[in-house]
Amino acid sequence: MAESVPGDLRPHEIAVNAPPRSDADLWFIGSIHTPWVDRKTSPKKGDAKDGPVCEIRLDPLWRGALLGLEGKSQLQILYWMHQARRDVVQQNPDFGDRGIGTFALRSPLRPNPIASSVVTLERIEGTSLFVRGLDCIDGTPLVDIKPIFCYDEQPERHPA
């Protein structure tokens, strides 16, 4: 059976004529390196406890933005699902055979294909962060790195 490509639609799926891609100016700040080479083998959801260690390679330009991150155990990672189509409003996921609205799903197919995962930070080496809990293809562009809590409410700053 031929592998499906991003352009394919399944029964019950609906796409629209998407607007020109000019609304926002986004900078990719690095790339994510994982064991998965395609969408089929990439897990649906990362495992922050037992998943493989993956590398978030930050562009050295942003090195200074890592200050204060050391010692944190969990981070929220935002990334750009660069192989996802952006015009699908109803999708037919693997479960059930019916159309479901894109905003009711965590599928990578969305108008702005931004994914998010909470990961466990194992270590930082230079501008590389080694984490568990990702679910994206090797080479996926990095959009942002955030702590789970606001800076002034982070448990690390208020030891018991």
Ligand SMILES: C[S@@+](CC[C@H](N)C(=O)[O-])C[C@H]1O[C@@H](n2cnc3c(N)ncnc32)[C@H](O)[C@@H]1O
């Ligand atoms: C269901 S999404 C969940 C992403 C994220 N954890 C979230 O909840 O926003 C994960 C799936 O996206 C697909 N995927 C992974 N990397 C991708 C990429 N760079 N472009 C398009 N699809 C990707 C894979 O099929 C993977 O199983």
